Amino acid sequence: MGHGDMNLIQYSCGGEIAKVTIHNPPLNVLTDELLTELDKAVSDILQEESTRAMILTGTGKKAFVAGADINQFSVLTKETGKELVDKGKRIFNKIANAKFPVICAMNGLTLGGGLELALACDIRIAEENVKMGLPETGLGILPGYAGTQRLTRLIGPGKAKQMIFTGVTFSAVEAHQVGLIEKIVPNGEAYIEGMKIAEQILMKGPVAIACAKNAIDNGIDMPLADGQRLESDYFGELCETEDMQEGVKAFKEKRKPTFLGK
Missing domain, CATH: 3.90.226.10 (2-enoyl-CoA Hydratase; Chain A, domain 1)
Known part of the structure; x- marks a missing residue:
């Protein structure tokens, strides 16, 4: 520290x-x-x-x-x-x-x-x-x-x-x-x-948090359609992360996920 x-x-x-x-x-x-x-x-x-x-x-x-x-x-x-x-x-x-x-x-x-x-x-x-x-x-x-x-x-x-x-x-x-x-x-x-x-x-996925923050901060100044496209892009990127796989697996196994930020 x-x-x-x-x-x-x-x-x-x-x-x-x-x-x-x-x-x-x-x-x-x-x-x-x-x-x-x-x-x-x-x-x-x-x-x-x-x-x-x-x-x-x-x-x-x-x-x-x-x-x-x-x-x-x-x-x-x-x-x-x-x-x-x-x-x-x-x-x-x-x-x-x-x-x-x-x-x-x-x-x-x-x-x-x-x-x-x-x-x-x-x-x-x-x-x-x-x-x-x-x-x-x-x-x-x-x-x-x-x-x-x-x-x-x-x-x-x-x-x-x-x-x-x-x-x-x-x-x-x-x-x-x-x-x-x-x-x-x-x-x-x-x-x-x-x-x-x-x-x-x-307790949440760090990559997901970063993407959500960017989607909110950048999307607020965009037309709604552009903001939605930005959101979709981030969602697609998150689907290929290890964190997403871990989050889904933990949900199915009824345990807390261990996110690595990857």
């Missing part, structure tokens, strides 16, 4: 479930240094062939991530502003495009860049006290880490515009009602629930 403890990021990899913890108390703000460390942690995890799921969380009880480092905004130019958000997009895209599921365990305030980071994950779990929102327009800017894009695809343009135009924060209940998060858990239990979900994922 590999471990990495940097100044602002702690992570473990090498097993089937990788973990990344953002550690920049008290509010886990996304500074440039933190983003650089997050990039390294995610890159290391992606290189581990054994990784089947990843959990992303934050330290403390106040915040998962309470946004980006506002102190850097006042000196930004058109060019440096674009460079800033493009760096974040590149790192968040690595998370979004991972071949395995990424689970975000939100344990406190999830604002601005923090919510955009959560949006890059596949499954979002929030504790009861979590507040989330995109307050950037109150600073005269807009969500720049793909918030305008991912939020819209997740909850629809109307609710996305409401959140972004007004900067309102949603409670965990409100976020769940609009489909922004998948589950609400008692305070202190987001990571525990994330592990439960990750362990459920480990």
